[in-house]
Amino acid sequence: MRLVILGGGESGIGTAILGKKKGYEVFVSDFGKIKGNYKEVLIINGIVWEEEKHTEDLILNADVVMKSPGIPDKSPIVKKLVEKGIPVLSEIEFAAPFTDATIIGITGSNGKTTTTMLTHHLLKSAGLNVGLGGNIGKSFAWQIADNKYDSYVLELSSFQLDGILNFKPHIAIITNISPDHLDRYDYKYENYIDSKFRITMNQTEEDYLIYDADDEAIAEWFKTHTTKAKLIPFSLTKTFSEGAYIKNNKMEISINQEEFTMDTEHIALEGKHNMKNAMAATSVAKLMQIRKSTIRESLSNFQGVEHRLEKVLKIQNVQYINDSKATNVNATFFALDSMNTPTVWIVGGVDKGNDYNELMSLVREKVKAIICLGVDNKKIIDVFGNVVDMMIEVDNMNDAVRMAQRLSEKGDTVLLSPACASFDLFESYEDRGNQFKQAVKNL
Incomplete structure (x- = not known):
């Protein structure tokens, strides 16, 4: 099987390493320059690569192609691959079948990095063997090749979700949806919204979708679409028998007949939007059966994310x-x-x-x-x-x-x-x- 990788960045190199390990014939092609440290990795692993060009003869003979999220679907080489019927996947789609770890996938226009980092912090503090990847940190594919994690917390961009076919997180989060990257979606907001909801398209009744119940775009989507996943909403204004909400300056979460409460003043993150991020992350911790005392401690000592307020x-x-x-x-x-x-x-x-x-x-x-x-x-x-x-x-x-x-x-x-x-x-x-x-x- 020939695996061609377009883009020699973190996700591309990680996929190359995993592909090589799983017996694929691997070729990496980058239209720009590949960073020196990544080139070294390719050379050490005996992986063939090219930079500053896409040689069609070496690409259009692929059995499967992994496209880096930064490359638009409109790029000429991608169009030619699609015309030939060659599957073009994202790193997440390619890598997921090679692990049986529990996957928590987090998407949204904003808050996804903070929610991803906080969720990882909650699970790691509880002693779980958990990896962090996707749009941040080390490549998901690379971690599957090198490590043996029991669960992964993945930040997923709409571009990564555009390249999935069968990928299914056990727990999915949509933090919110607002217009972003519309240049990649023909300036149609509904295309971008649909792209975010791909996170739940393969979920079953055994899986969970945690989402912002205050979000207009999410509410609109639910009017005309459904998901099989069990729904866990969170809100600053509404209350739920199953879900997360803020009432009298307390964060209250009720999931699977279990209650969790915490004074919002003890949560390290400040601001209304961060209360939402905290509710989403805590909902995951509850689903993963983390002890209440551990959740409280982790929420009160979380340091936040660089370059975000x-x-x-x-x-x-x-x-x-x-x-x-x-x-x-x-x-x-x-x-x-x-x-x-x-x-x-x-x-x-x-x-x-x-x-x-x-x-x-x-x-x-x-x-x-x-x-x-x-x-x-x-x-x-x-x-x-x-x-x-x-x-x-x-x-x-x-x-x-x-x-x-x-x-x-x-x-x-x-x-x-x-x-x-x-x-x-x-x-x-x-x-x-x-x-x-x-x-x-x-x-």
């Missing part, structure tokens, strides 16, 4: 917050919503079809100045130009942070929450967040 430093009584991971409007909505001081907001980057009007009421209420950090800021300026007193454009992070310091006064917050992808001025959202932290430290 990460407090960097307080300088002259101004708090600097790195929320570089906010790559869409909905994520930035959560960030602005959790601000309770006048805010200098650093925003901008590669726009993925954003509607900034959703932020209007929060910007009017909380934002005193906007610093645009992107190559093209026209849309942001058009929407907010007349709403805030100060609007400034910069083209690098040092200028953004220095300008923010000038515009802020005691008691204010400087918030980097770009609502956009980072690829115009930075390598990645991590690079953007790290540059912000460095610039703050240099003040």
